[in-house]
Amino acid sequence: MFYKSEDNTPVSIDEFHRLHRLLAREYRLLDEERFEEWLGMLHPDIHYWMPGMENRRRENALEHGFFDSQHMALFDDGMRDLKRRVARFLQPSAWAENPATRNVHIVAGVEVFHSEISGEYAVYSTFQSIRARGLDEEYVFSGRRYDTWSDDDGQLKLKKRLILMPNATLNCKNINTFI
Amino acid sequence: MKQIFLCKAGDLPSETVRKVENAEYGDIAVYNLGGQFYATADLCTHATASLAAGDIEDDLIVCPVHWGTFHIPTGEARGFPCEVGIKTYPIKEENGDLYALIEAPEQQAELIAKG
Amino acid sequence: MTINIETVDVTNALNDIDQFCDIPNARISGEIFYRSDIYEQELEKVFARCWLFVAHESQFKKAGDYIATTMGEDDVIVVRQKDGSHRAFINACPHRGNKVCFSESGNARGFICNYHGWSFDIAGNLIGQHESGVYEDSNFDASQWGLREVPLIDSYKGLIFANFDAQAPSLKEYLGPMTWYFDALFDNQEGGTEFVGGCIRSTMDCNWKIAAENFVGDILHAGWTHDSAARAMLGGAVSKVSDFDESYSVNWNGHGYEFALDTVGNVAVLGESALNKYLHTIKPSVAERLGDFRSNMIGSVSSATIFPNFSFLPGQNTIRVWQPRGPNKIELYTWVLVNKSAPEDIKEKWRKGAMMTFSPTGVFEMDDGENWEYCTKTARGKVTSKQHLYVGLGPDTLLKDTDLPANVYAGQLNEANSRAFYQYWSDLLKAPNWKAVPDRNVGRTEAGESAAQCVNKEMG
Numbered sequence: 001m002f003y004k005s006e007d008n009t010p011v012s013i014d015e016f017h018r019l020h021r022l023l024a025r026e027y028r029l030l031d032e033e034r035f036e037e038w039l040g041m042l043h044p045d046i047h048y049w050m051p052g053m054e055n056r057r058r059e060n061a062l063e064h065g066f067f068d069s070q071h072m073a074l075f076d077d078g079m080r081d082l083k084r085r086v087a088r089f090l091q092p093s094a095w096a097e098n099p100a101t102r103n104v105h106i107v108a109g110v111e112v113f114h115s116e117i118s119g120e121y122a123v124y125s126t127f128q129s130i131r132a133r134g135l136d137e138e139y140v141f142s143g144r145r146y147d148t149w150s151d152d153d154g155q156l157k158l159k160k161r162l163i164l165m166p167n168a169t170l171n172c173k174n175i176n177t178f179i
Numbered sequence: 180m181k182q183i184f185l186c187k188a189g190d191l192p193s194e195t196v197r198k199v200e201n202a203e204y205g206d207i208a209v210y211n212l213g214g215q216f217y218a219t220a221d222l223c224t225h226a227t228a229s230l231a232a233g234d235i236e237d238d239l240i241v242c243p244v245h246w247g248t249f250h251i252p253t254g255e256a257r258g259f260p261c262e263v264g265i266k267t268y269p270i271k272e273e274n275g276d277l278y279a280l281i282e283a284p285e286q287q288a289e290l291i292a293k294g
Numbered sequence: 295m296t297i298n299i300e301t302v303d304v305t306n307a308l309n310d311i312d313q314f315c316d317i318p319n320a321r322i323s324g325e326i327f328y329r330s331d332i333y334e335q336e337l338e339k340v341f342a343r344c345w346l347f348v349a350h351e352s353q354f355k356k357a358g359d360y361i362a363t364t365m366g367e368d369d370v371i372v373v374r375q376k377d378g379s380h381r382a383f384i385n386a387c388p389h390r391g392n393k394v395c396f397s398e399s400g401n402a403r404g405f406i407c408n409y410h411g412w413s414f415d416i417a418g419n420l421i422g423q424h425e426s427g428v429y430e431d432s433n434f435d436a437s438q439w440g441l442r443e444v445p446l447i448d449s450y451k452g453l454i455f456a457n458f459d460a461q462a463p464s465l466k467e468y469l470g471p472m473t474w475y476f477d478a479l480f481d482n483q484e485g486g487t488e489f490v491g492g493c494i495r496s497t498m499d500c501n502w503k504i505a506a507e508n509f510v511g512d513i514l515h516a517g518w519t520h521d522s523a524a525r526a527m528l529g530g531a532v533s534k535v536s537d538f539d540e541s542y543s544v545n546w547n548g549h550g551y552e553f554a555l556d557t558v559g560n561v562a563v564l565g566e567s568a569l570n571k572y573l574h575t576i577k578p579s580v581a582e583r584l585g586d587f588r589s590n591m592i593g594s595v596s597s598a599t600i601f602p603n604f605s606f607l608p609g610q611n612t613i614r615v616w617q618p619r620g621p622n623k624i625e626l627y628t629w630v631l632v633n634k635s636a637p638e639d640i641k642e643k644w645r646k647g648a649m650m651t652f653s654p655t656g657v658f659e660m661d662d663g664e665n666w667e668y669c670t671k672t673a674r675g676k677v678t679s680k681q682h683l684y685v686g687l688g689p690d691t692l693l694k695d696t697d698l699p700a701n702v703y704a705g706q707l708n709e710a711n712s713r714a715f716y717q718y719w720s721d722l723l724k725a726p727n728w729k730a731v732p733d734r735n736v737g738r739t740e741a742g743e744s745a746a747q748c749v750n751k752e753m754g
Contacts, residue, residue: 050655052494060400071492072630074655076646084526084565084650088657091522096664168398169625170496173663174654226411227426234403244413244422245406260411260424 003064003164005146008113008122019112019123019149022156027105030178035086038178039079043152043159048082050075050163050179067164074175075163082178089176096176103177104130115148120159123147127163129179131172139172141165145179182271182278185209185218189275196240198231199279206231207268207279210251212238216270217251218279224256224263297460299384299442302342307724308335315720317713320686324673326716327501332723333621339722340602341366345446345455345468347604347615348372348382350629352452352488358401358416363627364617365456370444371395371405372454373416380449382456383418383441394441398493405441414441451480452487453604461728469600470546471699471739475553476598478591479608482580485634489613490645494628496654500666501673502603502618503719505626508662509597509605510550511543511711514687516595519665523657527565527650533595541595541706543688544698546735548718550711553596553608560609561593563658564647569593572640573609576633585746587698595706601718606631611644612652622670628653685709685716697742701735 011019022041029038042048051067052074062068077085088094109126128142143165150159163179185199191211198221199207206221208231219240221231228244235241239248239257247261254267268279308331314323326332349361354374361372362385369385371394387394387407394405394414404415411424418441423429429436446457448465450473455465462468469476480487498505508515517532524532533556535541541554557577558570573593581589593609603616611632617625630648632641651658673679688708696702703710717734725731 052492054492055396055398057397057400060397060402068491070490070645072490072494072628072645072653073492073649074494074653076649081646081650085655085657088522088526088660091525093525094522094661095519096661097522168495170494170654172654173496173498173667174656174660176660226422226424227430228422241403243403243415245411245424246403 003067003146003162005124006113006122008115011112011114011121015121016110016112018156019121020110022149023107023110023123023125026158027107030105031103033089033100033103035089039083039086041158042079042082043150043157044079045159046077046079046082046157047160048075048077048163048178049073049161050165053165053168055168066168074165074170085178096174099134101176102132105177105179106130117150120148120150121156123149127179129175129177131177141167141171141175143179181281183207183281185270185277185279187275188216188272188277191216191277194235196231196233196235198229204281208240209270209277209279210235210240212251216272216277218268218270218277219249219251219254220266220268223247223261224265225261230265297443297445298438298440299445299458301459302338304726305335305338307339307726308332311720311723315716315723317685317717317720320684320689320709320713321682322685322716323680324669324683325679327504327670328621328673328679330621333618335723336618337366339725340719341368341458341618343457343459343462343722343728344602345448345457345462345465345600346602347453347600348447348456349380349454350452350487350489350613350631351380351449351454352634353399354380356401358403359399360395360402360416361399362395362397363615364625365444365458366618368458369393370456372447372456373418375417380447380454381418382444382447383414384444386442387412388420388439388442412439418443451477453480459728463728468547469549470735471737471741472544472546472549472551472600474699474741475544475551475588475591476600477584478580478588479606479611479631482584482588482592483576483633483635484583487631488634490630490632490641492629494649494653496626496628497619498624498626498663498667499622500624500663500670501621502616502624503715504666504669505616505624505662506599506601506603506605507712507715508666509607510599510601510715511545511552511597511706511708513552513595513597513706515662515665519661520658522661523651524563526657527563533559533562535595535707538595538706541704542698543691543703543706543708543711544700544737545703545711545714546700546737548601548715549599550715551596551598552706552708552711553591553598554594554706555587555590556594557590558593558609559595560607561611562609563651564610564643565650566643566647568640569643569647572636587745599715601715607652610648610652612648626654685712692736694736697738697745699738699741699745701737 052072106128111124113122115122131139146162148160196210208221210217223242233241233243248258249265254265271278346365349372357376359374371385372382392409406413413422420436420440444456445460538554543552599605606613613629615627691703693702
């Protein structure tokens with residue numbers, strides 16, 4: 001999708017395992033609706049960004065090809081915003097969440113690099129989100145993620161996430177999960 | 180060697196191109212690139228189009244119909260879909276007038292055969 | 295402009311319109327959300343004849359800037375011309391119909407079809423082809439084969455609308471006195487408005503009318519559907535709309551706007567006090583510009599639809615078009631609108647806040663999608679789709695002695711706008727042409743003295 005990521009120094013096997021476990025755990029928490037615990041994996045300075053993809057020609061590329069930091073986004077959140085979203089999920093009056101959506105999140109293609117800042121990691125991965133609702137609704141979408149994980153009080157937490165979905169038109173009515 | 184009057188040098192601003200009609204040899208496009216003058220055939224080699232209606236980008240002329248490009252000083256076809264070079268004419272400047280120099284017919288015939 | 299477009303032949307109206315849409319008896323049937331034959335009639339009698347939103351002027355900066363969009367199911371490109379005007383063309387090559395523009399926005403010298411190299415300039419003229427000699431040998435008249443131009447295009451306060459029907463009333467006539475109300479969002483500050491960059495596109499498996507009707511006059515649902523979002527964003531329930539002592543539902547030609555006068559009820563749900571503060575700060579200048587009454591509307595609990603499928607929420611400043619993709623599906627295009635003169639950090643808060651609340655990831659909109667999809671899905675039942683659906687709230691609320699323009703009904707907890715929407719819709723489905731569309735409007739075409747009252751009369 002011609003957003004060019006950096007290839008920095010790859011990490012040791014132990015560090016790779018540590019980050020990979022965190023990603024797998026993150027998805028297990030989301031699949032199990034353990035939202036508060038998921039919030040606990042986020043750095044207080046989290047920037048969680050999923051820009052809208054705009055179908056543009058190569059010669060008319062936006063700041064990052066298909067997306068722009070100043071344009072519309074599906075998520076462009078800090079901690080306060082993410083907490084508000086979780087607050088809605090936890091409301092008994094979130095009618096669209098009862099019966100609950102059944103989520104399966106898949107993460108693959110994980111790469112872990114040292115970031116320029118010591119103690120920080122650049123983690124790249126691909127994902128697929130499968131959501132089934134009601135009797136017969138199923139929504140699947142996929143993409144790439146570019147993360148920065150950073151130390152917060154002795155724990156590695158997600159500090160930045162850029163989520164790029166290839167679709168210029170979302171194939172469903174909402175995204176009622178995190179990715 | 181024949182010469183064809185194109186225009187007065189002072190009448191062609193920098194970074195512009197103009198068409199000069201010529202029934203005998205085909206219309207000619209005359210260019211001013213930063214004070215340096217050039218001339219090429221006006222009819223694009225790819226499809227029916229007037230290069231003089233196109234835009235100049237650096238030293239390239241962009242054909243207005245399919246946006247293929249030619250290198251103005253050499254006539255070389257640079258950008259798709261242009262593949263055949265455009266004929267160029269040497270320029271003579273005399274007393275502020277610009278002329279295109281046309282080669283003798285034998286040399287002309289050779290170029291057409293290749294085209 | 296020379297009209298080079300063929301009009302769509304009008305077919306006979308369906309013979310059971312009064313059965314599935316009976317507004318005098320305040321009922322509709324679910325089949326209007328499901329039947330393909332009704333949808334085909336809509337494409338012909340609504341989308342090929344009405345003014346449809348295509349772009350905002352702020353999306354174009356220079357000649358050759360373009361936006362690709364759809365009018366109904368027709369692909370069109372809107373291109374800014376050298377003289378600053380905008381023209382719209384069908385995005386299909388007149389040779390074999392291939393799309394000539396594959397991107398959603400950008401700047402171009404022109405459009406070249408990828409199939410046979412037909413090249414069009416930004417005014418839609420066919421200026422060349424690949425192997426042009428063949429065309430010359432065939433006595434081809436390129437002037438007859440330019441891009442098919444949408445015959446009518448016009449704008450209201452930056453919003454560009456286009457119409458396939460050259461016989462349609464003007465945009466001004468079509469919008470009527472509703473513009474008096476729309477100005478509260480689209481013209482409340484000097485310099486007007488602009489769209490935030492980009493456009494969020496999504497799909498929903500619902501009929502376009504359900505969404506359009508929701509915005510035309512259904513604030514009733516907010517307190518129930520959106521309770522969870524309100525609690526998440528505001529820490530408490532949605533403002534109790536029935537507590538407002540003054541609110542209105544106004545409509546004209548099927549357009550509708552329902553609103554309270556609490557100034558910031560809508561913007562408050564973005565949970566950004568700076569936005570509330572901004573609106574309170576500009577309110578006095580809005581009162582000078584538009585009058586006291588409208589200065590109370592700039593971010594109040596409200597919603598609106600311009601018939602057929604353009605809707606917006608003042609306050610959240612979300613603008614959308616419900617693009618029909620068959621009777622059971624829409625593509626939703628969502629934009630965010632801000633005042634050009636607003637400070638950059640305020641624009642940024644609107645950009646984020648609007649998406650946080652009303653977008654496919656918006657905490658409010660998430661609950662709407664399910665409602666609308668299942669209103670559509672149950673109508674697949676043959677028996678279910680014939681049952682009567684109630685649209686009768688607020689039966690005697692028409693205000694006859696009011697200085698307010700358009701058809702004015704007391705109270706925004708009201709289905710008067712929904713009834714007007716469906717009535718206009720069924721009138722169009724019955725009418726073979728615009729002349730045959732009845733004028734059911736009863737209100738003022740202009741605001742009376744007290745409604746238009748300004749603090750400074752000269753600003754008028």
